[in-house]
Amino acid sequence: MKELLSIEGLSKSYKSIRAIHNLHLLISEGQSFGILGPNGSGKTTTLSIITGIIRQDSGSFKWFGEEPVSEHRKSIGSLIESPHFYPYLNLEKNLRIICDIKGISYKDIPRVLEMSRLIQRRKSRFSTLSLGMKQRLGLAAAMLGDPQVLVLDEPTNGLDPEGIAEVRELVNNQVGIGKTLILASHILSEVEKICSHVAILKKGELLANGPVRELLAEDEIIEVSCRDNQLLKRKLGSSGLVSEIEEENGVLVLTLKERVTAHEINAFAFSCNLVLHHMLSRKRSLESQFLELVKEES
Numbered sequence: 001m002k003e004l005l006s007i008e009g010l011s012k013s014y015k016s017i018r019a020i021h022n023l024h025l026l027i028s029e030g031q032s033f034g035i036l037g038p039n040g041s042g043k044t045t046t047l048s049i050i051t052g053i054i055r056q057d058s059g060s061f062k063w064f065g066e067e068p069v070s071e072h073r074k075s076i077g078s079l080i081e082s083p084h085f086y087p088y089l090n091l092e093k094n095l096r097i098i099c100d101i102k103g104i105s106y107k108d109i110p111r112v113l114e115m116s117r118l119i120q121r122r123k124s125r126f127s128t129l130s131l132g133m134k135q136r137l138g139l140a141a142a143m144l145g146d147p148q149v150l151v152l153d154e155p156t157n158g159l160d161p162e163g164i165a166e167v168r169e170l171v172n173n174q175v176g177i178g179k180t181l182i183l184a185s186h187i188l189s190e191v192e193k194i195c196s197h198v199a200i201l202k203k204g205e206l207l208a209n210g211p212v213r214e215l216l217a218e219d220e221i222i223e224v225s226c227r228d229n230q231l232l233k234r235k236l237g238s239s240g241l242v243s244e245i246e247e248e249n250g251v252l253v254l255t256l257k258e259r260v261t262a263h264e265i266n267a268f269a270f271s272c273n274l275v276l277h278h279m280l281s282r283k284r285s286l287e288s289q290f291l292e293l294v295k296e297e298s
Ligand SMILES: Nc1ncnc2c1ncn2[C@@H]1O[C@H](COP(=O)(O)OP(=O)(O)OP(=O)(O)O)[C@@H](O)[C@H]1O
Pocket: 014, 017, 018, 019, 020, 037, 038, 039, 040, 041, 042, 043, 044, 045, 046, 186
């Protein structure tokens, strides 16, 4: 896949606060890339640097394999933190101002208003919109000029479940037609639903980076017990079926290797003349894995 954005050793501090530190990332064309991290982990700082809102202290980044230049702006649509619009101007006029800034024609305005389902409100003042509509207008603004890349910072912040679903659909459609998405979020489930790749940030440092499926994969965890748990533990330990065995309140807690099923564990125990009298599936939630990952390094 073609390289779209490469970030090399990016660092930024605000006086004594280290916002990001020696960040390296590679994002390819067509990826939906999530930047996941708790509050204050440096997501907005990272996105602000790569969209040219603020400057890094050190390190560099390249868009489309080139040093950043203002010409790239037309190819990158962004929504960083809350969108800023003029409250007394209507939606169309607000979007015209953005077209002027981006140096693109007004012709694209109806399309983005249609996509964000705000076309009926095009003559309304911005101040009369609901929060969800304001957020959608932010997305509409980011999509003006049909850029190849969307950089979105917490686009579902403050929205109700319906609003979140609408934004997600809009964004997923863009990815579906081949756009590259870079999305910052502190909500694991959001990244999981939208992104194919994820980088996990904590205190400005990269904790993990890779395909969502691999990083956030749910390990199959089961509880078992039989008349001789110690024997079973030894047998399982050398069976190649489990990656981890823990004892908890008289049961064995097994983390199964990929594609191993509970049924196979049962059959294995039986082949060792051990009949399981207890077996319970205990899938670890993604949330707890994410929290663990974030906690690990503290
Ligand atoms: N303008 C600023 N002045 C001083 N410190 C700042 C400024 N902007 C960010 N910081 C600090 O930099 C660190 C990273 O902030 P950043 O906004 O990038 O985090 P974030 O991951 O986007 O957090 P959130 O999930 O809350 O949006 C935080 O400790 C924050 O307090």
